Amino acid sequence: MLNIAVMGYGVVGSGVVEVFYKNRESIQKRAGKEMEIKYILDLRDFENTPYASKFIKDFNIILNDNDIKIVVEVMGGLNPAFSFVKSCLEKGKSVVTSNKELVAAKGAELLKIAREHHVNFFFEASVGGGIPIIRPLHQCLAANEIKEIAGILNGTTNYILTKMIKEGASFEEALKIAQQLGYAERNPAADVEGHDACRKICILASLAFSKHVFPEEVDTVGITKITLEDVDYADKSGYVIKLIGRAKKLDDGKLIVTVGPSLISKHSQLASIDDVYNGIMVRGDAIGDVVFYGKGAGKLPTASAVVADVIDEAKHDDTEMSLFWTLPEKSIVTDCKKGSIQYYIRAVNAGQAQVETQFGKVDYLTRAAKPENEIAFITAMGEEGVLDSKAEALGQNGAQVLSCLRVLDY
Amino acid sequence: MLNIAVMGYGVVGSGVVEVFYKNRESIQKRAGKEMEIKYILDLRDFENTPYASKFIKDFNIILNDNDIKIVVEVMGGLNPAFSFVKSCLEKGKSVVTSNKELVAAKGAELLKIAREHHVNFFFEASVGGGIPIIRPLHQCLAANEIKEIAGILNGTTNYILTKMIKEGASFEEALKIAQQLGYAERNPAADVEGHDACRKICILASLAFSKHVFPEEVDTVGITKITLEDVDYADKSGYVIKLIGRAKKLDDGKLIVTVGPSLISKHSQLASIDDVYNGIMVRGDAIGDVVFYGKGAGKLPTASAVVADVIDEAKHDDTEMSLFWTLPEKSIVTDCKKGSIQYYIRAVNAGQAQVETQFGKVDYLTRAAKPENEIAFITAMGEEGVLDSKAEALGQNGAQVLSCLRVLDY
Numbered sequence: 001m002l003n004i005a006v007m008g009y010g011v012v013g014s015g016v017v018e019v020f021y022k023n024r025e026s027i028q029k030r031a032g033k034e035m036e037i038k039y040i041l042d043l044r045d046f047e048n049t050p051y052a053s054k055f056i057k058d059f060n061i062i063l064n065d066n067d068i069k070i071v072v073e074v075m076g077g078l079n080p081a082f083s084f085v086k087s088c089l090e091k092g093k094s095v096v097t098s099n100k101e102l103v104a105a106k107g108a109e110l111l112k113i114a115r116e117h118h119v120n121f122f123f124e125a126s127v128g129g130g131i132p133i134i135r136p137l138h139q140c141l142a143a144n145e146i147k148e149i150a151g152i153l154n155g156t157t158n159y160i161l162t163k164m165i166k167e168g169a170s171f172e173e174a175l176k177i178a179q180q181l182g183y184a185e186r187n188p189a190a191d192v193e194g195h196d197a198c199r200k201i202c203i204l205a206s207l208a209f210s211k212h213v214f215p216e217e218v219d220t221v222g223i224t225k226i227t228l229e230d231v232d233y234a235d236k237s238g239y240v241i242k243l244i245g246r247a248k249k250l251d252d253g254k255l256i257v258t259v260g261p262s263l264i265s266k267h268s269q270l271a272s273i274d275d276v277y278n279g280i281m282v283r284g285d286a287i288g289d290v291v292f293y294g295k296g297a298g299k300l301p302t303a304s305a306v307v308a309d310v311i312d313e314a315k316h317d318d319t320e321m322s323l324f325w326t327l328p329e330k331s332i333v334t335d336c337k338k339g340s341i342q343y344y345i346r347a348v349n350a351g352q353a354q355v356e357t358q359f360g361k362v363d364y365l366t367r368a369a370k371p372e373n374e375i376a377f378i379t380a381m382g383e384e385g386v387l388d389s390k391a392e393a394l395g396q397n398g399a400q401v402l403s404c405l406r407v408l409d410y
Numbered sequence: 411m412l413n414i415a416v417m418g419y420g421v422v423g424s425g426v427v428e429v430f431y432k433n434r435e436s437i438q439k440r441a442g443k444e445m446e447i448k449y450i451l452d453l454r455d456f457e458n459t460p461y462a463s464k465f466i467k468d469f470n471i472i473l474n475d476n477d478i479k480i481v482v483e484v485m486g487g488l489n490p491a492f493s494f495v496k497s498c499l500e501k502g503k504s505v506v507t508s509n510k511e512l513v514a515a516k517g518a519e520l521l522k523i524a525r526e527h528h529v530n531f532f533f534e535a536s537v538g539g540g541i542p543i544i545r546p547l548h549q550c551l552a553a554n555e556i557k558e559i560a561g562i563l564n565g566t567t568n569y570i571l572t573k574m575i576k577e578g579a580s581f582e583e584a585l586k587i588a589q590q591l592g593y594a595e596r597n598p599a600a601d602v603e604g605h606d607a608c609r610k611i612c613i614l615a616s617l618a619f620s621k622h623v624f625p626e627e628v629d630t631v632g633i634t635k636i637t638l639e640d641v642d643y644a645d646k647s648g649y650v651i652k653l654i655g656r657a658k659k660l661d662d663g664k665l666i667v668t669v670g671p672s673l674i675s676k677h678s679q680l681a682s683i684d685d686v687y688n689g690i691m692v693r694g695d696a697i698g699d700v701v702f703y704g705k706g707a708g709k710l711p712t713a714s715a716v717v718a719d720v721i722d723e724a725k726h727d728d729t730e731m732s733l734f735w736t737l738p739e740k741s742i743v744t745d746c747k748k749g750s751i752q753y754y755i756r757a758v759n760a761g762q763a764q765v766e767t768q769f770g771k772v773d774y775l776t777r778a779a780k781p782e783n784e785i786a787f788i789t790a791m792g793e794e795g796v797l798d799s800k801a802e803a804l805g806q807n808g809a810q811v812l813s814c815l816r817v818l819d820y
Contacts, residue, residue, distance in 0.1 A: 019553055019696050030552050130697040132549050136542035142440050143717035272682045286429050286714035287540040294700035304696035307553035
């Protein structure tokens with residue numbers, strides 16, 4: 001009998017318990033052994049569940065029970081998750097987590113501790129909810145040099161943008177609907193400011209490029225400043241605006257890692273990923289572009305990813321997995337302003353002459369109710385920092401640059 | 411040093427050798443050991459490659475060399491691939507193949523032999539080219555009951571249909587272009603008659619439902635009878651026509667498995683998969699719908715999937731993987747005519763009265779240059795066999811049913 005402890009009985013934790021008992025028979029068959037959830041750690045009381053007898057409030061019971069071989073951490077947040085996970089790994093227990101904040105901040109450290117103690121640290125559910133992405137990426141990686149990863153990594157913002165694009169709702173209106181439906185938190189900052197997407201691209205980049213990429217190294221912009229004017233210009237020119245997290249390897253081996261609302265072609269496979277769905281594109285030298293699509297969040301999808309990790313660990317409990325990255329001596333992330341990009345720019349009180357003085361030849365965009373004094377265009381490819389200076393220069397003498405978004409070629 | 415033999419130096423085989431030597435350093439790092447391709451088996455001469463010294467023409471050299479732990483079978487076809495692979499497994503060598511014909515016909519048998527001899531039989535490249543699908547499906551499966559799999563599994567037919575839909579090319583014109591570009595064989599039957607897609611859905615269904623599904627059990631229809639009229643009606647009504655391979659589990663545990671041109675909504679994630687790309691949707695009870703997208707064929711994508719399998723085997727050469735299915739005592743596939751479906755029907759010389767006599771209330775479709783005597787509609791949900799009888803009855807008394815396609819709800 002393989003005993004498991006689940007730490008946290010929130011949305012994901014209760015989903016893990018539900019999926020485990022619902023599909024227990026096939027889970028045990030696939031794992032090749034009998035399995036049981038012995039403890040559920042939560043400070044709250046849950047007296048009316050069928051699992052009431054399993055609840056405990058003292059983490060040390062899990063830590064000191066040598067029967068517990070696998071610990072599922074689904075509490076979220078950095079503390080006490082980090083110290084709990086660290087202690088479990090040091091005690092020789094494998095850990096499965098859905099906690100992206102933890103993996104993005106402490107992944108390299110925890111992977112190292114796991115390796116030193118011959119156990120595993122798995123986190124399939126930390127990116128893309130139920131979409132299998134961590135292992136497939138690891139598998140793609142096996143025979144490919146990964147050149148770029150780009151994804152719609154946050155369901156809340158994708159829902160809001162979809163409402164703006166498809167129904168003409170303003171950002172504020174769309175956010176309110178998302179909150180009513182439970183897709184957005186009452187304090188939506190982690191989603192709409194891009195922090196959640198940032199953590200996820202950090203995890204993917206760390207895995208793909210074998211060195212830890214920290215959230216602080218990522219140029220992160222949210223969607224709060226996206227207006228219906230931008231959505232409209234994009235739409236009329238064959239683009240959609242999506243919040244894209246991306247990590248791109250440059251020729252010198254350094255990475256550009258950004259999160260920001262970006263224009264992508266309607267023909268892109270990422271363009272048709274709507275509502276709360278996520279999609280992740282992996283670009284490899286042999287494989288070309290591969291896209292993984294599915295529900296990026298939610299109780300059961302995320303729980304099923306956690307349970308899949310548990311089964312994998314149960315099956316291979318004497319094998320150390322090769323999912324791994326290390327702390328770099330020096331950051332492998334370079335200033336995104338040094339990368340080449342095209343910009344979409346919307347400005348008022350600037351004429352074509354001023355635009356072309358700064359940017360040379362550009363593609364002008366239009367929309368139905370375009371005011372006389374508004375101008376929107378897509379620049380030629382240029383160094384991002386140089387384009388920023390030009391945009392700043394354009395916004396002089398009464399002119400004002402209202403939007404400045406990357407145009408990406410997926 | 412782990413020695414590998416590659417059997418077959420065609421498109422995929424030469425790709426495997428190319429990817430292996432190009433990314434050898436990272437491949438060895440990921441496998442955790444030194445690796446070498448010791449032999450390449452091919453009856454033809456390849457004197458001008460850098461690997462000329464590795465070529466052999468006698469399979470027994472591979473079979474009897476105890477240094478060879480992994481054999482890559484990329485010859486294609488059933489014979490002699492089957493006897494070669496069988497012999498290798500029986501000699502305790504793990505086998506990696508891209509050969510869908512082999513896996514679809516002999517998968518259960520070879521998996522059994524592999525298990526008996528404590529080696530592995532891997533075939534990630536047999537479906538979806540470079541798209542990781544076999545392992546992710548296996549992983550999804552771990553915590554999910556799979557309810558349905560549906561995919562665009564053949565790049566050639568998808569290219570032809572895309573040309574018809576986007577450029578108004580006829581089937582014959584589109585096929586000719588596909589042949590000129592090397593996407594279609596001179597004898598295109600295996601692709602356009604649906605046999606290739608059929609083999610792939612057999613492999614996916616066998617894996618998802620643990621029992622071998624044979625190509626002969628699958629209701630398989632190709633795209634040769636699709637006309638621009640059908641494409642046009644679909645387009646004007648919010649659908650596209652795609653060649654869909656699907657396996658659906660019914661409440662009684664039996665499967666419906668079909669391959670055929672089908673109408674799917676333009677909003678479906680499968681609808682935007684164009685040209686030679688493939689996409690596979692997996693529907694699980696916890697995970698919801700997950701879609702995997704990428705290049706379904708081609709030298710390097712397929713080779714990279716083969717090499718990923720080789721690395722996985724090298725890494726876990728003492729572990730037997732749980733990818734497995736068995737020969738069923740009795741087929742688990744039921745007659746697709748017993749399933750519920752909606753039909754798209756196009757007929758001539760039949761009026762609305764006759765249509766409604768047979769089908770009751772239907773949705774009529776229209777197109778720009780619709781001739782007076784043509785009628786097209788989508789039926790309500792009904793048992794497929796019953797709808798067939800009604801369509802036959804409609805095609806009486808001078809009326810003629812020209813097209814009858816499934817409408818699928820992905």
